[in-house]
Amino acid sequence: AQSVAQPEDQVNVAEGNPLTVKCTYSVSGNPYLFWYVQYPNRGLQFLLKYITGDNLVKGSYGFEAEFNKSQTSFHLKKPSALVSDSALYFCAVRGLQGGKLIFGQGTELSVKP
Amino acid sequence: GAGVSQSPSNKVTEKGKDVELRCDPISGHTALYWYRQSLGQGLEFLIYFQGNSAPDKSGLPSDRFSAERTGGSVSTLTIQRTQQEDSAVYLCASSLGLSGDGEKLFFGSGTQLSVL
Numbered sequence: 001a002q003s004v005a006q007p008e009d010q011v012n013v014a015e016g017n018p019l020t021v022k023c024t025y026s027v028s029g030n031p032y033l034f035w036y037v038q039y040p041n042r043g044l045q046f047l048l049k050y051i052t053g054d055n056l057v058k059g060s061y062g063f064e065a066e067f068n069k070s071q072t073s074f075h076l077k078k079p080s081a082l083v084s085d086s087a088l089y090f091c092a093v094r095g096l097q098g099g100k101l102i103f104g105q106g107t108e109l110s111v112k113p
Numbered sequence: 114g115a116g117v118s119q120s121p122s123n124k125v126t127e128k129g130k131d132v133e134l135r136c137d138p139i140s141g142h143t144a145l146y147w148y149r150q151s152l153g154q155g156l157e158f159l160i161y162f163q164g165n166s167a168p169d170k171s172g173l174p175s176d177r178f179s180a181e182r183t184g185g186s187v188s189t190l191t192i193q194r195t196q197q198e199d200s201a202v203y204l205c206a207s208s209l210g211l212s213g214d215g216e217k218l219f220f221g222s223g224t225q226l227s228v229l
Contacts, residue, residue: 006155032216034216036218043220043221043222043223044156044204044206044218044220045220046217046218046219049216049217051216090155090156094216099161099163099169100146100158100161100169100171100172101146101158101161101216101218102158103148103155103156103158104155104156105154105155106155106156
C-alpha cells in the first residue's frame with residue numbers, strides 16, 4: 001500500500017531564508033508525486049508534480065521539489081521564503097498503476113518577517 | 114460550473130442523525146475523490162470514483178459511511194448514525210483522469226460537519 005510521511009508538523013523560517021519541507025514516500029514501482037498548498041481560509045491548490053524526467057521539478061510561486069529515488073524523498077524547497085508563503089503544505093503520492101491519491105499529514109510553514 | 118462545488122458549506126447535526134454531503138465536480142472530470150480533514154489528522158482518503166469503474170472504497174472508516182456518484186457527475190457522501198468523532202471538514206476533489214494534467218486535483222471548499 002502507498003503511504004506518505006511528512007516528519008515535521010511545523011517549519012519556521014525567517015523571511016528571505018531558504019526553506020525546505022520534507023516528504024518521504026512508499027509505493028510499489030515508480031511514483032507520481034505531488035505538492036499541494038492550503039492557504040488560510042482557502043481551498044487546497046496544486047503546487048507541482050513529478051511524473052518522470054528531471055529530478056528537480058519547478059512549480060508555482062517559485063517553489064521547486066527534488067525527487068530522490070534512492071532516499072524515496074520528494075522535499076519541497078524555495079530559495080528565498082516570503083511571509084505570504086505561510087500555509088499548510090501537503091505531499092501526495094500515487095502509484096503508476098493509477099488509483100487513489102494518498103496525502104501526508106501536512107506541514108505548517110510559518111515565515112516570519 | 115467554474116470549480117468544484119460542495120454543499121452545504123456548514124452542517125451541524127445531533128449525534129445519531131444521518132447526513133448527506135453533496136459534491137458537484139468540474140464538468141467533464143471523470144475522477145472524483147472524497148477526503149476528510151481533521152485537526153492533527155491531515156488529509157484522510159475516503160473514496161475514489163474513476164469513470165465507470167467500481168469505486169475504491171478502501172478509505173471509508175466504517176460501514177456508516179457510503180458514497181455514490183450518479184451519472185458520472187454529482188456525488189453524495191452519506192454518514193449514517195453520526196458520531197462526534199465524525200466532526201471534520203469533508204473535501205471533494207475532481208480531475209480529468211490519469212493522463213497528462215489529469216493528475217491535477219481541483220478541490221472544493223469543503224463541508225464543515227459538526228456533530229453535537
